[in-house]
Amino acid sequence: MLNFFYRNRGQILTLTWEHLWLVGVAMLIAILVGVPLGILVSRRAWLRKPVLGSTNVLQTIPSLALFGFLLPAPWLGERADRLAIVALVFYALLPIVRNTYTGILGIDPAVRESAIGMGMTDRDLLLRIELPLSAPFIVAGIRIATVTAVGVATIAAAIGAGGLGELIFRGVAMVNDQLILAGAVPAALLALFADLALGFAEKRLRTPR
């Protein structure tokens, strides 16, 4: 087994790198879109249902189907990795948006009231109070989204986007357990590592009470 890994280390490393790249880019975009969306939703109550509802629906679409749906899209269909990243972003949005806005709404009303009463602008309130206090929740959302994305990204291989899924699909097709494991074990390790690192960050950001 280890011998197999060792012999194919070049390919496993390349695919792991591809996998990381897909997940990393997707998470970066999801954070850049999801956190502001969560902030917006915390300020405009009427947006809550449509935004959370639609991100929720996106999440219920089976990943293989989502990849398939996006395939004929004009700009997306051109490159498999582009498409995979967009699909991963879709999946990552819900936990990030939801946690951002629950984190902000969970802040003690007395804290918010005194901040406004002391003359903070909306921007001050957001940057000095709301984001720091909801940071652990936001990171928790990113953590859930990242771990999910590492798993979902293996399926991206089905549309030729690369990543560790390639080894898994090939292994399944060839009924080769070693090949499946060569994809699955690094993917699981990546997920585990992301979970630990972000869990640590979450703990560090938590305000003691």
Place this chain on the structure above:
Amino acid sequence: MDAAGEDAAKFPAIEFRSVSYQAPAGPRILDGISFSVARGETVVLLGRSGAGKTTALKLINRLIAPTAGSVVVGGRSTTEWDPIALRRSIGYVIQDSGLFPHYNVEQNIAVVPNLEHWPRQRTVSRVAELMEVVGLDRSSLAFRYPHQLSGGQRQRVGVARALAADPEILLMDEPFGALDPITRSELQDEFLRLQQRLRKTVVMVTHDLREGLLLGSRLALFEAGRLAGAFSKDEFARSNDKTVQQYISPFRHQAAL
């Protein structure tokens, strides 16, 4: 009334002119309130829960705006003020102090100076000065977080924070409400001592009549959104007004026990 008193009466720090407030799509909370607060006096707003005291307080720093009438602060209607500038010129203390849990004591007190971009050195020395004023030991407490403080200490920090930019007006919403009786009376005494020195214009909400009589120079009694009247302490105790008597009687009973 002496000359200074007359002068202060002519230019009240805060004036309510037939103020009504109705929450959006909600009940009318205040109805035609008129009274004024002179510079340097402590007016205590009394009344039952839901009588409109806190609402009246929030109208002063424009956390809410009146639906009719106007609240005049420093000669200008609160709706003409830039709300941010208005709030920064008014200290605000609320019941569970509303301290920021992710800021230590020093950072909490420095909030308004930092919003106003004071030079670092000025802020540091102001914080040190205020900690002494409110009786907090700087060396042991400056870097503690709110959850590491006692209720009384938190409230002292809340007061120091409200005083940081040396505002002329101080609004206090049941500032000593959540404290045990001993700490409470300690802080009340210190408030009196502080007020003697600083002479701020203070509007304080409480539903404890004894606290009102101890700390207030005048008492304004609210009942179901209306103002039953604003009285001096003596007037209040001797008043024949039915609402006042009704309000006082349970406290009399309590005192008799």
